[in-house]
Amino acid sequence: MPGNPNEIKLVNNAMSNATRRKMMNFLLAGDKSTEEIGGEVGKTMLDFHLKLLQQASLIEIEEGTVRLSEYGKNFLKEKEEKGADKTADISQAKPIEITEVRQLLPCIADSSKFRVIANIAPPLGGTLKVLEPLFPRGKYSGKINALIIQKGEIITTVYGTGKVTMTMIKNEDEAKESLKNLKNTINEAITKGVAPAPREKVRVEPMELYKYLPQTNCGKCGEQSCYTFAIKLMGEEVTLDKCASLKEPSYITNFEHLQVLSAYI
Amino acid sequence: MKSVFYLLNTAPYGSEKAFGALNAAAVSLNGMNVTLGLYGDGVYLAAADQDSTNLRMPNLSDILYSYGELRVLVHEPSLIERGLFDKTLIETIELVDEEDFLKEMENLDSVILF
Numbered sequence: 001m002p003g004n005p006n007e008i009k010l011v012n013n014a015m016s017n018a019t020r021r022k023m024m025n026f027l028l029a030g031d032k033s034t035e036e037i038g039g040e041v042g043k044t045m046l047d048f049h050l051k052l053l054q055q056a057s058l059i060e061i062e063e064g065t066v067r068l069s070e071y072g073k074n075f076l077k078e079k080e081e082k083g084a085d086k087t088a089d090i091s092q093a094k095p096i097e098i099t100e101v102r103q104l105l106p107c108i109a110d111s112s113k114f115r116v117i118a119n120i121a122p123p124l125g126g127t128l129k130v131l132e133p134l135f136p137r138g139k140y141s142g143k144i145n146a147l148i149i150q151k152g153e154i155i156t157t158v159y160g161t162g163k164v165t166m167t168m169i170k171n172e173d174e175a176k177e178s179l180k181n182l183k184n185t186i187n188e189a190i191t192k193g194v195a196p197a198p199r200e201k202v203r204v205e206p207m208e209l210y211k212y213l214p215q216t217n218c219g220k221c222g223e224q225s226c227y228t229f230a231i232k233l234m235g236e237e238v239t240l241d242k243c244a245s246l247k248e249p250s251y252i253t254n255f256e257h258l259q260v261l262s263a264y265i
Numbered sequence: 266m267k268s269v270f271y272l273l274n275t276a277p278y279g280s281e282k283a284f285g286a287l288n289a290a291a292v293s294l295n296g297m298n299v300t301l302g303l304y305g306d307g308v309y310l311a312a313a314d315q316d317s318t319n320l321r322m323p324n325l326s327d328i329l330y331s332y333g334e335l336r337v338l339v340h341e342p343s344l345i346e347r348g349l350f351d352k353t354l355i356e357t358i359e360l361v362d363e364e365d366f367l368k369e370m371e372n373l374d375s376v377i378l379f
Contacts, residue, residue, distance in 0.1 A: 016345050016350060017341075102324070102327060116331075146356060
């Protein structure tokens with residue numbers, strides 16, 4: 001049974017490869033022959049992969065049959081339990097506090113703006129996923145366990161570990177203000193203890209908005225064309241009432257359509 | 266668009282190399298396709314919870330977090346050799362095998378070593 005540093009190294013090394021991880025998961029279903037494994041993960045370097053797993057005592061090979069060793073089974077079980085921590089339960093979450101606003105770095109696209117990094121405690125972990133519907137333009141990424149929220153120009157990323165980054169910030173005061181809003185929105189949901197209902201996913205494209213605009217390119221809104229207006233509408237840089245033609249009676253249905261669509265932006 | 270691969274194989278904080286590589290990568294983001302590769306001792310940069318207060322140096326993991334759009338590849342075998350494989354790492358990084366790491370380096374227009 002692996003216990004000393006060298007043996008742990010063998011296990012880490014064995015499990016560091018995607019093919020070998022796939023093999024281990026495949027073996028969870030039961031004993032397999034080497035041919036079956038080859039069919040599942042590909043025959044390239046199969047012997048080598050098997051040998052590494054065997055050296056790490058994760059598997060046992062007997063007359064062409066491969067099975068997980070007791071240690072291997074426990075190893076996978078432990079991993080699973082670690083992963084299970086990530087499941088979300090908002091009623092267990094505690095209200096968050098902003099503990100630190102740390103670094104102001106210049107933005108790439110606009111050097112007059114800043115990027116800010118802050119910390120919140122306690123870390124939200126997997127709860128982030130259920131918080132997604134709280135934010136009209138929020139998106140949860142399972143890969144990095146982070147919630148990405150867009151509001152106007154500012155993009156805020158909240159990581160499961162408690163790190164928060166924000167882009168396109170004018171100054172420290174604006175950063176603090178945005179962080180306060182973020183904290184209040186999240187804490188409100190946590191105090192309620194009920195996960196917000198998942199939002200219906202409707203993807204709005206600028207072309208769809210353009211379809212309902214007058215398409216006259218009159219320029220009264222200050223934009224070059226109706227399409228530019230649609231793009232700015234997407235970025236929430238302009239509002240619908242800037243378009244004078246939409247208020248005319250002949251565009252009344254279009255206006256209603258646009259109002260519905262812009263709610264999903 | 267031009268693509269560039271910044272290769273860092275020196276540990277952070279001991280010298281200014283890691284700081285330099287990060288800054289170079291960050292400024293190149295505007296207009297270039299940038300990948301930062303961490304190799305050898307460079308993989309220490311991927312560790313989470315770095316604290317550089319006593320060193321009086323900027324916290325480099327904060328820079329990685331701030332520029333989340335920067336693609337960071339970490340050479341997995343180097344990570345394992347240094348016993349960092351089961352440690353908490355910065356979320357924005359990608360772990361790659363030796364083969365994929367080399368492939369990425371070969372596919373990009375230029376490689377700059379720090």
